[in-house]
Amino acid sequence: MKKKIAVVFGGQSTEHEVSLKSANQVMNALDKNKYNIIPIAITKSGHWLIGRSGKKYLEDNLKKANRKDGVPKKYSSVGSSLIPKKFPEIDLVLPIMHGSFGEDGRLQGFLDMLKLPYAFSGTLASALxxxxxxxxxxxxxxxxxxAKSVTLKKSKKFDLEEIISKLSLPIVVKPIELGSSVGVDLAKSKTALKNAIKTAFTHGDEILLEQFIxxxxxxxxxxxxxxxxxxxxxxxxxxxxxxxxxxxxxxxxxxxxxxxxxxxxxxxxxxxxxxxxxxxxxxxxxxxxxxxxxxxxxxxxxxxxxxxxxxxxxxxxxxxxxxxxxxDFPEFLDKIIQTAVEMSRKV
Structure with a gap:
């Protein structure tokens, strides 16, 4: 009997477009003789599109994902808010999402509340x-x-000279909770460091300054x-x-x-x-x-x-x-799904 696999993609993070590309290839590679695939798109506005509407969202926006400006948010405001009972009966959720809301434990916690088994790490590990x-x-x-590092909070003052003394230039500046190197910069001077910190804080309230190796x-x-x-x-x-x-x-x-x-x-x-x-x-x-x-x-x-x-x-x-x-890629996906299903049954 085929397993019902819900592939969740998109989301409200800066990595929305990366997620669309990953999900498209994953769904194409999954063995259709083994799995019934249920696409679930989460738009940039936070709406959930399940099944055919999710597939259509991916088809409509995949080309936009390759553009510099990505998927416009105005094209994402369709569909309706998710009602848990609308979820079709599934064997496993395969979250193909990156960054905030999808990879940081929030989606995982939501799926835990719905008692839906899912692949990849759980709520705590994802958040950490x-x-x-x-x-x-x-x-x-x-x-x-x-590597040596310093964490800065937007709400607290910091001393640039003290940071430079501890880490030495150049210094890597990173938003503390983003992936795909979004917002990451390499500051080679005090002025560049000041500007990089300012930019990194546009992505969140905490940033990490790290010794450049x-x-x-x-x-x-x-x-x-x-x-x-x-x-x-x-x-x-x-x-x-x-x-x-x-x-x-x-x-x-x-x-x-x-x-x-x-x-x-x-x-x-x-x-x-x-x-x-x-x-x-x-x-x-x-x-x-x-x-x-x-x-x-x-x-x-x-x-x-x-x-x-x-x-x-x-x-x-x-x-x-x-x-x-x-x-190969289909075998790799099979292994992830098999492991996730086996481990979820032991919980």
Whole structure:
């Protein structure tokens, strides 16, 4: 008997368009002989479109997702507010959402209240992993090396000279709860730092200032289950910038991705070990992807963050790693669904 899989996508975050691209490829790759797919679109206005209306929303807005200005909010104000009883009977929710409202525990908590099983991490792990400061604190306790950082709150005063003294320029400035490198900047001067802080605060009330580590960028996906399985390490070599910013991530040929990474075995194993430690200490489930910086000319490997719903197009980093491990994209999705269904039955 086919499983009913509800694919939830869109949402009110700045990563709405990224979600549409991921969801489109996921739904195309899911085996139609195994699954009945129920599209559920969440518009930028927060309306839920289930089934045919969700599919139509994706079809109508997928091309707009590739435009610089993305999907206009005025085209999102259709449909009606979600009424839980309207949910069709489903076996599993597959949330293909990134950033606020979809990856930060709020959607997961809502699904918990509805008693609907879902893939990827639960409410607590999702909320913790979305907050870069909390993620680093937990990873550090688990024995994972992290870069020095300072957290700023919009409501509190701060001293730029003191920050520069502690972290040294250049300094990486990040919104504390966004993904896909949205709002991230590398400040190389005091003036640039002041401007980057101002910009980052437009994305939220807290930001993270982090010591810049000059080195090679690595990422490691971990799959959950009875025992965590680590996938091959990928090295990311930015081409359009000196570091892996938003443009490098989503611009065509913005970065070269080498899988498996051609790095010393000691660093390779350390990256995989650190990834599992971060995954398990935060309580992640099914799949997550941890990002690292390997400092040039040393054996220091620094953990940056973990993504509980990483990019899910066929050429995204986690699916690439799965392919290197012998799983094509449909098989990779099968494994995520199978693990999520099995684990939900044990709760």
């Amino acid at each position: 992993a979305m907050n870069k400061e909390k993620t680093k604190l937990i990873a550090k306790v688990a024995g994972v090396k992290v 000059k080195g090679r960028e690595l990422t490691v996906a971990v799959m959950g289950g009875e025992k965590s399985k680590v996938l091959p390490v990928i090295e990311i070599v930015p081409k359009s910038s000196s570091w892996f910013n938003y443009q490098a991530k989503y611009k065509v040929d913005g970065a070269e991705e080498i899988c498996p990474a051609d790095i010393p075995s000691k660093i390779y194993k350390k990256a995989q070990t650190y990834a599992i430690k971060a995954f398990e200490s935060l309580g992640c489930l099914d799949l997550a992807r941890a990002d690292f910086i390997w400092e040039n000319q040393s054996e220091n490997l620094y953990f940056l963050e973990i993504n509980t719903i990483p990019g899910m197009t066929e050429t995204s980093l986690a699916p690439q790693a799965a392919k290197a491990a012998g799983m």
